[in-house]
Amino acid sequence: MNCFKWAALGWAIVCAAAAQAGELQGQALYRERIALPDGAAFQAVLTATSGSTTTELGRAAADGADGPPYAFAITYDDSALVPGAHYSLRASVLVGGKPVFAADMALGLPAEEPVSLLMTAVPPAEAAGQQRLIAGMMRYMADAALLEDCADGLTYPIAMEGGYLALERAYLAAAPAAGEPLYVLLDGTIAPRPAMEGPDRDSAVVGAALAVWPGTDCAGQAHPADLAGTEWRIDSLKGQPVTAEEEGRSPQFQLRPDAGAYSATVGCNQIHGTYTAGAEGALTLAPGATTLMACPPPLDALERALAQVLEATRAYAIAGGTLVLRDQDGTAIAVMTAH
Structure with missing residues (x-):
C-alpha cells in the first residue's frame, strides 16, 4: 500500500498500521480418509527463535471436524521480524487436546507465496x-x-x-x-x-x-545406518563409557542378516548368538557360543555388563549413525556408533 505525503493524518495512521502487519497464508492437509469426531480442532502456529528466545508471532484455528484441506491465514507484526531469526510453522489437528496429525516447516519471512503442509499421523506414543x-x-x-x-x-x-x-x-x-x-x-x-x-x-x-x-x-547424520550388516562400535553400556584397550579388540557389535546371527565383544571374549528383529523397532538377542578367555580388569566387568545388555535387549532405535538398545521398559541400555 502506498501512503502519500498529502494524505490526511487519519489515513496516514491507517497506512502505517497496515504496513506493519504481515500475513502468512497457506493450507494443511492429511491423506488418510478418516472422519474426525466433533470437537476436533485445527491450529497453525507461527514462531520465531532468536538467540535463546522463542516467541509466538501468531496463530490460526479452525474446526478440525470439517476435514482437510485446512486453509489458514496468520497475521503477524512486521516489527517482530529480526535479522538472523529462525521462523517455524506447526500445523496440527487435535482430538481431546492431543495431536493426531501434525507437520512442521522451517520458512523465511515474509513468505512470497502461500505455504502448503502435508500432515502425517502422530504415533500414539509421541x-x-x-x-x-x-x-x-x-x-x-x-x-x-x-x-x-x-x-x-x-x-x-x-x-x-x-x-x-x-x-x-x-x-x-x-x-x-x-x-x-x-x-x-x-x-x-x-x-x-x-x-x-x-x-x-x-x-x-x-x-x-x-x-x-x-x-x-x-x-x-542425515542418513540412518542399517541395523544389520553395520559394524557398531560400543560406546556405552548401562550408562558407563566403553573404551578400547591398547592392542586389544575394538568393542563392537554386529548383526549378520544372512545368518540371522550376531557377534559382540568389549575387547576380550567373542559372544555369539542369534537375533530376531520385528516390527516397530523390536529386537531380541538369544545367547549362543562364547569364547572363555579370562578377562583382566576392567574388561571383566565390561563383559558382564555386555552379557546383561544383550539378554535384556527388547528394542532398538537408530538416529543417523547411532544405535541405541533398549530394555523392556524402553530404557536405553547401550549406545553404539556405526563404523
Whole structure:
C-alpha cells in the first residue's frame, strides 16, 4: 500500500498500521480418509527463535471436524521480524487436546507465496508424551539452551527439568566454546512447557542424556545406518563409557542378516548368538557360543555388563549413525556408533 505525503493524518495512521502487519497464508492437509469426531480442532502456529528466545508471532484455528484441506491465514507484526531469526510453522489437528496429525516447516519471512503442509499421523506414543530418540544440535548460553531437532530442522527451547542438568554438563565439557552448536543424542519428548511470556511453547524435554559427539552435525547424520550388516562400535553400556584397550579388540557389535546371527565383544571374549528383529523397532538377542578367555580388569566387568545388555535387549532405535538398545521398559541400555 502506498501512503502519500498529502494524505490526511487519519489515513496516514491507517497506512502505517497496515504496513506493519504481515500475513502468512497457506493450507494443511492429511491423506488418510478418516472422519474426525466433533470437537476436533485445527491450529497453525507461527514462531520465531532468536538467540535463546522463542516467541509466538501468531496463530490460526479452525474446526478440525470439517476435514482437510485446512486453509489458514496468520497475521503477524512486521516489527517482530529480526535479522538472523529462525521462523517455524506447526500445523496440527487435535482430538481431546492431543495431536493426531501434525507437520512442521522451517520458512523465511515474509513468505512470497502461500505455504502448503502435508500432515502425517502422530504415533500414539509421541502423542501421549512418551520418550523417543532425539538427535540435534544444542547451543547453550546465558543460562538458556536451545535444540535444533535434526528430524525436522526446527529449534526448540530445552526445558530445565528431567535429565537436563546431565545434558548441560556434557555440553559444557565437550563444546568447543560457549554458545557453539554441539551434536547431542537424548531420550526425550517435544511437549508444551510454560513460556516466559505468552502461551505455552513446544520445548525439548530431556528424559536422559545419552551422548554428545563433537565434530559432527545434522547433515553428517542425515542418513540412518542399517541395523544389520553395520559394524557398531560400543560406546556405552548401562550408562558407563566403553573404551578400547591398547592392542586389544575394538568393542563392537554386529548383526549378520544372512545368518540371522550376531557377534559382540568389549575387547576380550567373542559372544555369539542369534537375533530376531520385528516390527516397530523390536529386537531380541538369544545367547549362543562364547569364547572363555579370562578377562583382566576392567574388561571383566565390561563383559558382564555386555552379557546383561544383550539378554535384556527388547528394542532398538537408530538416529543417523547411532544405535541405541533398549530394555523392556524402553530404557536405553547401550549406545553404539556405526563404523
